[in-house]
Each structure stands twice: as structure tokens, then as C-alpha cells.
Amino acid sequence: MGGRLLKNIPVTALKGVGDSLAGTLKKLGITNVQDLLFHLPSKYLDRTRITPLGHLRLNTMAVVQGYVLTSQIKFGKRRSLECTIEDGSGTVRLRFFHFNNTQKARLEKGTLLRVFGEARMGATGIEFYHPEYEYIDPHKPPEVEETLTPVYGLTEGITQPRLRKIIMQGLELLQKHALEELLPPEINREFGVESLSHAIQFIHNPPPDTSVDYLLSGQHPCQKRLAFEELLAHFIVRQQLRQETQSHQAPEIQQSPEVIQQFLDSLPFTPTQAQQRVYGEILDDFRGGYPMLRMVQGDVGSGKTLVAALAALQAAASGYQVAIAAPTEILAEQHFKNFAAWLEPLNIRIGWLVGKLTAKKKRETYEAITRGEYQIIIGTHALFQDNVCFARLGLVIIDEQHRFGVNQRLSLQQKSLSREMPHQLVMTATPIPRTLAMTAYSELDYSIIDELPPGRTPINTLLVSQKRRPEIINRISAVCAEGRQVYWVCPLIEESETLSAANAEELAAMLKEALPNISQGLCHGRLRPAEKEAVMTAFKQGEVQLLVATTVIEVGVDVPNASLMIIENPERLGLAQLHQLRGRVGRGSAESHCVLLYGDKLSNDGRERLKVLRQSTDGFVISEKDLELRGPGELLGTRQTGNMEYRIADAQRDSAMLPLVHKVGKDLLTDNSISAEHLTNRWFGDARVYARV
Ligand code: ADP
Ligand code: MG
Numbered sequence: 078m079g080g081r082l083l084k085n086i087p088v089t090a091l092k093g094v095g096d097s098l099a100g101t102l103k104k105l106g107i108t109n110v111q112d113l114l115f116h117l118p119s120k121y122l123d124r125t126r127i128t129p130l131g132h133l134r135l136n137t138m139a140v141v142q143g144y145v146l147t148s149q150i151k152f153g154k155r156r157s158l159e160c161t162i163e164d165g166s167g168t169v170r171l172r173f174f175h176f177n178n179t180q181k182a183r184l185e186k187g188t189l190l191r192v193f194g195e196a197r198m199g200a201t202g203i204e205f206y207h208p209e210y211e212y213i214d215p216h217k218p219p220e221v222e223e224t225l226t227p228v229y230g231l232t233e234g235i236t237q238p239r240l241r242k243i244i245m246q247g248l249e250l251l252q253k254h255a256l257e258e259l260l261p262p263e264i265n266r267e268f269g270v271e272s273l274s275h276a277i278q279f280i281h282n283p284p285p286d287t288s289v290d291y292l293l294s295g296q297h298p299c300q301k302r303l304a305f306e307e308l309l310a311h312f313i314v315r316q317q318l319r320q321e322t323q324s325h326q327a328p329e330i331q332q333s334p335e336v337i338q339q340f341l342d343s344l345p346f347t348p349t350q351a352q353q354r355v356y357g358e359i360l361d362d363f364r365g366g367y368p369m370l371r372m373v374q375g376d377v378g379s380g381k382t383l384v385a386a387l388a389a390l391q392a393a394a395s396g397y398q399v400a401i402a403a404p405t406e407i408l409a410e411q412h413f414k415n416f417a418a419w420l421e422p423l424n425i426r427i428g429w430l431v432g433k434l435t436a437k438k439k440r441e442t443y444e445a446i447t448r449g450e451y452q453i454i455i456g457t458h459a460l461f462q463d464n465v466c467f468a469r470l471g472l473v474i475i476d477e478q479h480r481f482g483v484n485q486r487l488s489l490q491q492k493s494l495s496r497e498m499p500h501q502l503v504m505t506a507t508p509i510p511r512t513l514a515m516t517a518y519s520e521l522d523y524s525i526i527d528e529l530p531p532g533r534t535p536i537n538t539l540l541v542s543q544k545r546r547p548e549i550i551n552r553i554s555a556v557c558a559e560g561r562q563v564y565w566v567c568p569l570i571e572e573s574e575t576l577s578a579a580n581a582e583e584l585a586a587m588l589k590e591a592l593p594n595i596s597q598g599l600c601h602g603r604l605r606p607a608e609k610e611a612v613m614t615a616f617k618q619g620e621v622q623l624l625v626a627t628t629v630i631e632v633g634v635d636v637p638n639a640s641l642m643i644i645e646n647p648e649r650l651g652l653a654q655l656h657q658l659r660g661r662v663g664r665g666s667a668e669s670h671c672v673l674l675y676g677d678k679l680s681n682d683g684r685e686r687l688k689v690l691r692q693s694t695d696g697f698v699i700s701e702k703d704l705e706l707r708g709p710g711e712l713l714g715t716r717q718t719g720n721m722e723y724r725i726a727d728a729q730r731d732s733a734m735l736p737l738v739h740k741v742g743k744d745l746l747t748d749n750s751i752s753a754e755h756l757t758n759r760w761f762g763d764a765r766v767y768a769r770v
Pocket of ligand 2 (some may be wrong): 383
């Protein structure tokens with residue numbers, strides 16, 4: 078079988094891989110040996126050295142070794158087994174919440190342990206929670222591992238050691254059989270890598286002399302070479318998506334200056350220069366002959382809704398329907414009311430579709446959409462339902478697009494009875510640094526609203542300790558006495574909606590007691606949609622003066638009369654998210670304040686991080702910082718949408734490669750579409766991430 082391509086060798090050809098294991102591997106997207114080898118380690122564990130206890134760094138994985146000093150059951154908030162070990166340089170504690178008596182008995186004083194786990198800050202200093210550990214014979218301590226241990230993404234039915242063994246077999250085959258080199262040869266030279274096969278071999282099995290720090294920080298040439306190929310595959314698939322979209326007939330949206338003028342005349346303000354410029358770019362796209370693919374970025378409060386309304390009006394006036402998707406019901410309703418107030422006087426018929434409508438109302442709405450009665454339809458995810466079918470969809474607008482997946486966006490395009498491919502406008506208030514946009518959204522053209530409407534007084538941001546809570550509460554009375562309104566926000570607690578709701582409820586009860594004369598509302602994810610809506614409406618109408626809420630209000634909500642926001646435990650949130658939240662105030666002309674009410678565990682780093690918000694109100698500066706500190710996953714909200722999971726690339730770290738990625742990508746698409754196809758197959762397999770149905 079010499080010279081066979083690895084992608085033609087099924088995993089079942091490997092020892093120990095039967096049908097059942099093959100089924101498990103398939104869940105990981107692995108069917109052949111090439112897939113197996115491109116299942117890259119998500120990280121490495123360093124078991125190559127024993128760290129002295131006195132030299133441990135917090136929040137890193139480490140191997141330590143020490144003698145048991147004490148081991149006892151502690152009855153704190155939760156019963157735990159606490160075992161202290163020492164090695165002459167220091168002591169640390171191991172803590173187990175699940176344990177049995179045998180385990181406790183074996184951890185007796187004087188026993189030598191080798192421990193592997195993450196060093197974390199616990200109640201009593203550095204602790205390891207539920208580490209792996211083994212008993213060591215002091216006379217015959219086992220060797221440490223020679224190489225870094227790769228860690229792979231798993232699925233149910235397979236363990237790390239088992240997958241590692243199978244991958245090792247794959248690496249043996251790689252000695253005899255080839256992986257296709259799909260990139261031009263100068264790329265390997267550029268990275269100083271002998272071949273793709275070499276890079277793959279290295280990644281799964283880094284040799285003992287590799288610099289650990291180098292590898293752990295993703296700087297090794299082999300890692301760079303593979304990251305390049307991955308970024309290239311993403312770029313190509315998005316370019317293909319773009320080309321495919323543009324091969325369709327576009328709706329012909331005519332200019333109707335009179336109706337636009339009529340609309341502008343009815344507004345109490347004039348659009349900013351930036352709003353006009355971006356609207357102009359959209360008009361150019363409408364005339365371009367291809368379906369538009371445009372992302373509009375604008376900092377929170379920059380007035381994206383108006384730009385969307387202008388585009389929607391233009392499309393509706395040309396006889397097309399417009400679908401506007403928003404990520405929450407609160408936001409969908411706000412848009413609905415805005416659009417109705419703005420455009421119904423111009424005889425535009427506007428409908429809305431959200432999950433909470435009765436079945437009957439929904440059915441009527443579907444029918445009206447299909448008959449083409451509604452010209453603009455605003456909704457939540459409910460718009461993506463199969464029952465929704467437009468008579469003549471000309472424009473799709475997605476607000477707060479990072480809350481949606483690419484596939485959801487694409488599914489909306491399919492929902493028209495007419496043959497044309499609707500224009501697409503996606504809007505985001507999470508300012509995405511240009512480099513990241515070049516990778517994450519390379520299929521989209523890019524417009525920026527880089528100017529805030531005039532007359533806004535900058536928000537004053539304060540860092541205040543929770544110890545000073547009483548002062549802040551007094552501040553609320555003063556603000557409400559001036560007729561202004563206040564948000565008090567509790568962050569999500571460890572992703573648990575239930576806990577954060579409880580937290581918000583507790584806080585609300587405390588505030589009620591402290592401020593009996595202030596009318597207060599409570600809004601969190603646990604409320605029924607109707608309840609949420611009632612509270613939000615009351616807040617918008619000024620009946621509620623103080624709104625206690627979880628981060629459900631993070632996106633879009635617009636209540637210009639609110640001038641004070643207090644954010645509880647801001648240290649738990651990302652900077653970009655805090656900036657979004659803060660953007661709920663400072664929307665009117667009153668001077669606004671945002672109080673970051675930090676807890677007593679705030680570290681120096683944490684304080685430095687929050688200071689960024691005090692120093693800047695520019696969303697782009699803030700998200701650059703966030704990107705640096707927390708990586709792109711958080712910023713793009715990929716955990717919510719599952720969009721952009723890279724195996725090895727890192728949009729920030731590898732951003733210097735992007736110009737070359739784009740150049741090679743464009744060359745491949747024009748000169749060598751077969752290689753381009755093989756490349757995307759290699760990285761995405763059959764499960765073409767951005768496939769349209
Ligand atoms: P975002 O970009 O965060 O979605 P919005 O579209 O909600 O911002 O606009 C924020 C506020 O600014 C709204 O109250 C809106 O009516 C107002 N606004 C929008 N454009 C202008 C403008 N050109 N001049 C004054 N106010 C404006
Ligand atoms: Mg908005």
C-alpha cells in the first residue's frame with residue numbers, strides 16, 4: 078500500500094478500531110487516517126518537570142511532589158478532605174469534595190505523593206482541587222515524562238489514553254504514506270518547516286528537546302505552519318460562501334429619495350456624517366447587482382438602528398420585504414416600536430414575530446408574511462422557524478449579529494418564494510478589531526459608524542468597593558429625585574441563570590428595604606417573557622425608577638432617561654461586555670455615571686483591567702484590550718454560536734499572517750480550485766460548517 082493517501086485509509090484499518098469505536102470517532106469528525114491526524118491537540122500538559130511547591134504559579138497546571146503533613150476532614154460550607162503536603166520549599170493543600178475513608182486513611186502523615194493538577198487560590202492559600210495523584214516510593218521515584226503530553230478533544234466513549242494510542246498508530250502510517258501538500262512549496266520555507274507531515278508528527282508528539290514555553294505559547298514553526306493552513310481553510314470557505322451568494326440574482330432596490338426625505342424630515346435629529354456615509358455604502362451595494370454582504374459596526378449608542386431603518390425603508394419602498402432579527406424579545410419589541418413609530422406614518426406595514434405570541438397569532442403572522450402583507454417583519458429566533466416563508470424577501474438585517482450563528486443567518490436567506498437572494502446587513506456593537514474581522518467575517522464587507530450623535534455627555538466611570546455600598550444607595554435617591562432612572566446589574570454567576578436570578582432577587586429585596594420610596598423593578602432570565610416585558614415597558618415609561626437586572630439587558634436596550642448604572646462584581650465580566658452594559662446609560666444629554674462595584678477579592682490585575690474602562694469610552698480600544706486579555710472566543714461569543722472554533726490558529730496571536738493568508742487564498746481560488754476544495758475538505762470534512770442546505 079506504499080504511497081497511498083492517508084485520507085483513503087479508513088480508521089477501521091487501524092489495530093483495535095472496530096465498528097463501534099469507528100462510530101465514536103465519527104462523532105469527532107474522524108473517519109479516515111487524515112482526519113485522525115488533523116484532530117490536533119487542544120493543549121499540552123507539562124509533566125516533564127516537578128515544580129517546587131514554593132515556585133508554583135497560580136492558575137497553571139503543574140506536577141508537584143511532597144510528603145503528607147496532615148490530612149483531615151473539614152466542615153466548611155461543604156465537607157471536604159484537606160491534605161497538606163510539603164517539600165522543603167513550601168506547602169500546599171489538596172482538597173477533595175468526593176472521597177471515601179480508605180482514601181483518607183491512605184493519605185497518612187509521611188506518605189510521599191506526586192500530584193498533577195491546577196494550582197488555584199483557595200481559602201487557605203494555594204490549593205489543588207481534585208488533582209490526579211499517585212503514591213511514590215521515595216527510594217525509587219518514577220521518571221517524569223520526557224515529552225509534553227497532548228490533550229485532545231473527546232466525546233463520550235473514548236478516553237485520552239485510548240485516543241492517544243490510536244493517533245500514535247496514525248503517526249506510524251504517516252512514515253509510509255503521505256499527506257497531500259496543498260499549499261505552494263514556498264509556504265513551508267516561509268515557516269521553516271520541512272513538510273506538512275513533519276509538522277503533524279511534531280504537533281502530536283513533540284520531541285523531548287522542544288522548548289516547553291515555546292510550544293505552550295504556540296510559537297513553534299510547526300504550529301505556525303498548521304495555524305496558517307487552518308486560517309487559509311477558513312478564509313477559503315468564507316470566500317466560497319461569498320462567491321456563491323454573489324452568483325445569485327440580487328433584488329433590485331430602487332432609490333426613492335422622496336420617501337427617505339419624508340422620513341428624515343420627521344425625525345427630531347439629523348443623521349450623523351457617519352450614519353450617512355454607511356447608508357451611502359449600503360445604497361451602493363443595492364445598486365451593485367450582487368446580493369449585499371455587509372457588516373456594520375458601530376459602538377454602542379452610535380445609532381445603528383437608524384441606518385437599518387433607512388435601508389429597510391428603501392427596500393420596502395421598492396416593493397420588497399425586509400426581515401429584521403434581534404437576539405432577545407426585549408430588543409425585538411424595542412425595534413418593533415421604533416420602526417412602527419418611524420415608518421408607519423409613511424404607510425409601511427410592520428409585523429413582528431416572537432416566541433411568546435399565541436399559536437393563533439403566530440399562524441396569522443406566518444400567513445401575512447407569505448401573502449406579502451407585512452413589508453417589514455421584526456422578530457427573534459422565531460423568524461428562523463420553518464413556517465416562516467416570505468413572498469418576496471429583499472433584505473435581511475441581523476442585529477447584534479454575534480449572538481447568532483452563521484447558519485442561522487444563512488437560513489433566513491432561503492425563506493423567500495422569489496428566486497432572488499436577499500441582500501444581507503449584519504450589525505454589531507461589539508467592536509471587532511479589524512484583524513479579527515478579517516478572519517472571523519472575511520466574507521463580509523465592512524462599514525464603521527465611527528461617530529456618536531452629538532450632544533452626548535461622556536459617561537463618568539467609577540471604581541468603587543462594595544464596602545461603600547451605602548453611599549451608592551444614597552446616590553440612587555438623589556438621581557431619582559432629579560427625575561432620572563437607574564440600572565443595577567448583577568452579572569451571571571458561573572453561567573447559572575438560576576443562581577444569578579436568586580442573586581438579583583436578594584439584591585432587589587435589600588434595595589427595597591433601603592429605598593422604600595423608589596419604585597423598583599426586577600428583570601432576569603428566569604422570568605416569563607411576559608413578566609420581563611412588563612417590567613421593561615414600565616422602566617421605559619418611567620414608572621419604574623430603579624431596575625435591578627441580570628445581564629439580560631446587555632444588548633440594545635435604549636432608555637435615554639437612565640443616567641446611573643451600577644454594575645455588581647464587574648470583575649466577573651469581560652471588558653467588551655462591561656462596555657456594552659455601560660452603553661445603556663449616557664444616551665441622553667444628562668451627565669451619566671457608571672459605578673463598577675467590585676468585590677473584596679479584586680486582584681491588582683483585575684483592578685488594572687477595570688481601569689481600562691475608566692480611561693476609555695472607545696469600544697474599539699476596549700475590545701482590543703479584551704482580545705489581548707481574554708482571547709477572541711469571548712469577544713466573538715463563539716461559545717454561544719459555535720461559529721469559529723479554531724483547532725490550532727488563534728486570530729489574535731496569528732494576525733500577522735493574515736495578509737499572506739488572503740493572498741495565498743485568493744491565488745488558490747483562482748488558479749487551483751481543486752487544492753482549495755481538498756483543503757476545505759481536510760479541515761471541515763463533510764460537516765461543511767457554513768454549508769447551506
Ligand atoms: P446602537 O448603535 O447602540 O444600536 P441606537 O440605534 O439604539 O444605538 O441609538 C441610540 C440612541 O441615539 C437612540 O435613542 C437613537 O434614537 C438616537 N440617535 C440615533 N441617531 C441619532 C442622531 N443622528 N442624532 C441624535 N440621536 C440619534
Ligand atoms: Mg442597537
